Amino acid sequence: MKIMEVSEQYGISSDTLRYYERIGLIPPVHRNESGIRDYNELDLRRVEFIKCMRSAGLPVEVLINYMGLVQQGDKTIESRKEILIEQRDLLASRMEEMQKTLDRLNYKIKVYEKALLKKEKEMIQVEELMAGD
């Protein structure tokens, strides 16, 4: 699969895909005879994993570190697990924070809706007054 197709399939620009490879976030991608990137199954799985983790805001640096450990095989499982636990906890607490904000936004929206209803009512009263009955 060529870089453009990967880019379209995952919604990641080819610039970003190359950037990820350059900084070592994704190990060197498989190439064809002409030296052009030809993503294989494993490459795609990595792209998809990174996309998922990045979409939740996990820092690139942490992911570089994690992916490096994956490359080193089973002896790094313990430290990989620790990284994931740390990031999971951070993610969970960010989500709690966001939930608070979400609740607050919903509350404010409700308040505004009430205010708008009240306004409308007043308008109707004015109309009735102007109708003169």
Place this chain on the structure above:
Amino acid sequence: MKIMEVSEQYGISSDTLRYYERIGLIPPVHRNESGIRDYNELDLRRVEFIKCMRSAGLPVEVLINYMGLVQQGDKTIESRKEILIEQRDLLASRMEEMQKTLDRLNYKIKVYEKALLKKEKEMIQVEELMAGD
């Protein structure tokens, strides 16, 4: 309340508080006779609101826009409500995305735990072998 106290109370650097004021995110803060910021009740409520919204990732630009409308009074309630609804929906969908990642992290952590248990078991078997019974 002086800028340093506000900074400590809300965990926002005084540089950031001044920055927020400069870009119009927070309307000019009350000053004492010597021209030094002296946050009053209303100023503090605004700081707290901004802190909450920023902690969930609402963009500064959107908040500047919203705060500007608040300053213009009741005639802007409709557009303010629309902004909040848009941001609420964006926030909710970001949280859904994050939930997927959270689930995936939890799953991977479990897999790693199993792998570690298996490893440990093998170690014990090796020990038993070396004990020679």
Place this chain on the structure above:
DNA sequence: TCTTGACTTGGAGTCGACTCCAAGTGATAC
């Protein structure tokens, strides 16, 4: 054969959101 177009590289530029800095002022502590 020449052009088109997708790819390659390394490096520079951008963006959002701060964060730091230098130079200056004014009030409190010794």
Place this chain on the structure above:
DNA sequence: GTATCACTTGGAGTCGACTCCAAGTCAAGA
């Protein structure tokens, strides 16, 4: 009264994460 310290300003610098660019290579089509 002078030293210290928090404050003031405008502007420059930083950081993370891309995003864009120029110059070059290569394969396929008119």
